[in-house]
Amino acid sequence: xxxxxxxxxxxxxxxxxxxxxxxxxxxxxxxxxxxxxxxxxxxxxxxxxxxxxxxxxxxxxxxxxxxxxxxxxxxxxxxxxxxxxxxxxxxxxxxxxxxxxxxxxxxxxxxxxxxxxxxxxxxxxxxxxxxxxxxxxxxxxxxxxxxxxxxxxxxxxxxxxxxxxxxxxxxxxxxxxxxxxxxxxxxxxxxxxxxxxxxxxxxxxxxxxxxxxxxxxxxxxxxxxxxxxxxxx
Amino acid sequence: xxxxxxxxxxxxxxxxxxxxxxxxxxxxxxxxxxxxxxxxxxxxxxxxxxxxxxxxxxxxxxxxxxxxxxxxxxxxxxxxxxxxxxxxxxxxxxxxxxxxxxxxxxxxxxxxxxxxxxxxxxxxxxxxxxxxxxxxxxxxxxxxxxxxxxxxxxxxxxxxxxxxxxxxxxxxxxxxxxxxxxxxxxxxxxxxxxxxxxxxxxxxxxxxxxxxxxxxxxxxxxxxxxxxxxxxxxxxxxxxxxxxxxxxxxxxxxxxxxxxxxxxxxxxxxxxxxxxxxxxxxxxxxxxxxxxxxxxxxxxxxxxxxxxxxxxxxxxxxxxxxxxxxxxxxxxxxxxxxxxxxxxxxxxxxxxxxxxxxxxxxxxxxxxxxxxxxxxxxxxxxxxxxxxxxxxxxxxxxxxxxxxxxxxxxxxxxxxxxxxxxxxxxxxxxxxxxxxxxxxxxxxxxxxxxxxxxxxxxxxxxxxxxxxxxxxxxxxxxxxxxxxxxxxxxxxxxxxxxxxxxxxxxxxxxxxxxxxxxxxxxxxxxxxxxxxxxxxxxxxxxxxxxxxxxxxxxxxxxxxxxxxxxxxxxxxxxxxxxxxxxxxxxxxxxxxxxxxxxxxxxxxxxxxxxxxxxxxxxxxxxxxxxxxxxxxxxxxxxxxxxxxxxxxxxxxxxxxxxxxxxxxx
Numbered sequence: 093x094x095x096x097x098x099x100x101x102x103x104x105x106x107x108x109x110x111x112x113x114x115x116x117x118x119x120x121x122x123x124x125x126x127x128x129x130x131x132x133x134x135x136x137x138x139x140x141x142x143x144x145x146x147x148x149x150x151x152x153x154x155x156x157x158x159x160x161x162x163x164x165x166x167x168x169x170x171x172x173x174x175x176x177x178x179x180x181x182x183x184x185x186x187x188x189x190x191x192x193x194x195x196x197x198x199x200x201x202x203x204x205x206x207x208x209x210x211x212x213x214x215x216x217x218x219x220x221x222x223x224x225x226x227x228x229x230x231x232x233x234x235x236x237x238x239x240x241x242x243x244x245x246x247x248x249x250x251x252x253x254x255x256x257x258x259x260x261x262x263x264x265x266x267x268x269x270x271x272x273x274x275x276x277x278x279x280x281x282x283x284x285x286x287x288x289x290x291x292x293x294x295x296x297x298x299x300x301x302x303x304x305x306x307x308x309x310x311x312x313x314x315x316x317x318x319x320x321x322x323x324x325x
Numbered sequence: 326x327x328x329x330x331x332x333x334x335x336x337x338x339x340x341x342x343x344x345x346x347x348x349x350x351x352x353x354x355x356x357x358x359x360x361x362x363x364x365x366x367x368x369x370x371x372x373x374x375x376x377x378x379x380x381x382x383x384x385x386x387x388x389x390x391x392x393x394x395x396x397x398x399x400x401x402x403x404x405x406x407x408x409x410x411x412x413x414x415x416x417x418x419x420x421x422x423x424x425x426x427x428x429x430x431x432x433x434x435x436x437x438x439x440x441x442x443x444x445x446x447x448x449x450x451x452x453x454x455x456x457x458x459x460x461x462x463x464x465x466x467x468x469x470x471x472x473x474x475x476x477x478x479x480x481x482x483x484x485x486x487x488x489x490x491x492x493x494x495x496x497x498x499x500x501x502x503x504x505x506x507x508x509x510x511x512x513x514x515x516x517x518x519x520x521x522x523x524x525x526x527x528x529x530x531x532x533x534x535x536x537x538x539x540x541x542x543x544x545x546x547x548x549x550x551x552x553x554x555x556x557x558x559x560x561x562x563x564x565x566x567x568x569x570x571x572x573x574x575x576x577x578x579x580x581x582x583x584x585x586x587x588x589x590x591x592x593x594x595x596x597x598x599x600x601x602x603x604x605x606x607x608x609x610x611x612x613x614x615x616x617x618x619x620x621x622x623x624x625x626x627x628x629x630x631x632x633x634x635x636x637x638x639x640x641x642x643x644x645x646x647x648x649x650x651x652x653x654x655x656x657x658x659x660x661x662x663x664x665x666x667x668x669x670x671x672x673x674x675x676x677x678x679x680x681x682x683x684x685x686x687x688x689x690x691x692x693x694x695x696x697x698x699x700x701x702x703x704x705x706x707x708x709x710x711x712x713x714x715x716x717x718x719x720x721x722x723x724x725x726x727x728x729x730x731x732x733x734x735x736x737x738x739x740x741x742x743x744x745x746x747x748x749x750x751x752x753x754x755x756x757x758x759x760x761x762x763x764x765x766x767x768x769x770x771x772x773x774x775x776x777x778x779x780x781x782x783x784x785x786x787x788x789x790x791x792x793x794x795x796x797x798x799x800x801x802x803x804x805x806x807x808x809x810x811x812x813x814x815x816x817x818x819x820x821x822x823x824x825x826x827x828x829x830x831x832x833x834x835x836x837x838x839x840x841x842x843x844x845x846x847x848x849x850x851x852x853x854x855x856x857x858x859x860x861x862x863x864x865x866x867x868x869x870x871x872x873x874x875x876x877x878x879x880x881x882x883x884x885x886x887x888x889x890x891x892x893x894x895x896x897x898x899x900x901x902x903x904x905x906x907x908x909x910x911x912x913x914x915x916x917x918x919x920x921x922x923x924x925x926x927x928x929x930x931x932x933x934x935x936x937x938x939x940x941x942x943x944x945x946x947x948x949x950x951x952x953x954x955x956x957x958x959x960x961x962x963x964x965x966x967x968x969x970x971x972x973x974x975x976x977x978x979x980x981x982x983x984x985x986x987x988x989x990x
Contacts, residue, residue: 312447313447
């Protein structure tokens, strides 16, 4: 009766809950970057090997970097901006490692993700909202539901996460980044030339989780059930 | 991703690591935080046990509230230490089946789950795989959808005359099949949970070896205090002392001011403590006097047990909105009213503390998975909050206007005796008027001749409801308007309390005060107590014998003190329980032991539950009459103890308070 659900509707792209989506996007982008850089370095390494076979050390260490990159994945911080990996290579400090291992990707435990979804569902009816076909309703109805979701998400996030901003300055103000600033915290964009200190405009203040307080689960608790069905007697 | 969702502990680790590692390379030498074992029971080992020395000594304050319990503690192993850090225990509790969270507060609810309701193992806590009762957040959550299995407000029942608090009566209005518990048992369950939480986090300093203070409402009668002390003994806290909540709030204020309180309190001050919690309103007066050059505090009066609080306000708002919705011919189901009440609580707080928010939209979503359709929408306006809450609960009245009471219509035997008049200011006016003479005995404080009520000079607020600035301002305005009609100076507000946690914090501080440090609030018992005796008059047919009230414990008895009533003998029959009618008075300060009252007004003397003495037969003949006199003492714990002492030999018998026969219904 309603074939709208098979069409791609741009309005369906959520605009309000982009922390999670941004993070997912960041993960995908980060992984893609990793693969590209790896291939790039292997290529360079192969080229150097043919030209100057005596520079083996540098080669090794660069390969070491490539194995290190995935390790950044499990960092606790949710940083809004994506790491620009090229800017942080410091060749001489890197510990030598034997032959490069295959890329190590840590598997995230699903329990924590399930818990977060469960919390958002309990407090904010998050899954209900996302799974509902909103095309059938007018903006006023959606707005009313959005209040439930917003209030609940706010409560769930505030109760379980301690959020701060990466930068405390007003967005739009001028900031100066000293030498050795943490590129994981601050992503440079635009006209990146010259050397630190860099001066630029703060576009987004960034978000950083300071503390997490997630519920614990009893042994044998099935976290996959993020909301139990309800039967009233 | 994994690190993000680790326990608090390891996320802190990672944060530290993050702040240290400015350059990328540092990371490679840093040890990575240990990975949590996701499969084992380590998951429920919540907060990391503290490895204090066994020599560490804590003062622990337990706020055993009507709606929430809080445990606060302070290290008192070094009494001379300058820095004293107050902590609030993170209480692990089930929030849903199989889910455990740490929270500051343990909701005082108990849920009697049906055996089919929860899977086995889903009720495990860090210290037990199968707790006896479900208490805390889970009880409140499950109970909100299944009220017939929910035990709430057990504390209010403790102080309810005519009910045996040790008989299994809660929940009162549930089907036969639901297993009931006694109000006493529920209190024991909350205390047990708190003790277990402590012992799990502080394995080297078990709770029974610490200084424990448990707070009770100032208005608790001797029987309710005794029951609380007994509940503490039942979980092994035999050394726990009792402290009145308004006093605890004042202690917390003193502790928070860090010595500066002496600059805010002056000799001659009368501090009014107003504590409006979720379910009860508690009033106390504390006088500031001088004693050999030091400020000294005396609690001079306490109010009645008023069952009126924030929950009533939320309910009142919900019913206002319900009426509004029904005008638009929308029928509300019970669960919608419940959700509406919940939404009103948040909206109320927003409107009362934010001057810009005039309309708060209230949305009650559908129960099914369809969130958008079937949503119930309305809004709460500032006008409604003003007329329902401010006018309804805090009416601007004259100080001579007192609560309206009307005859109960058969409600009393099954439910709690909720306050009939919702006007908190009217209760306040009545309290201040009744206590007009409360400072008569104190040197240095006197009221003007024309005063019709006692004039407080400072006000201390406590309780979550009064966090809303409009409420506290309103109470101050009403009080000051009374004062100004009697040309008295305005009362000032003592600020700086954390209104949710102050009582527990103050109680923990009290343990420190009991060690002889800091100022101690004096006061003793806040009432005098009487037994009813039949007067020796020729019997008049058809008329019950005249009753006299015989004072057995005077006003202001201090802890550890004792009175003897040698002049009045009673003949008691061995082996037969003898009951006395028992009275208390919060205003007759001048009566001494042995005073006999022939006549009193309902205002003056309040009848409490009967007390009972049974003379055990050991070594005596059943039916023998033994002459005894009565003896009253205040234990170190803070409870009243009555004894019958034989005038002939060494025999002593304890008089029980908690007989609560309930045989009147």
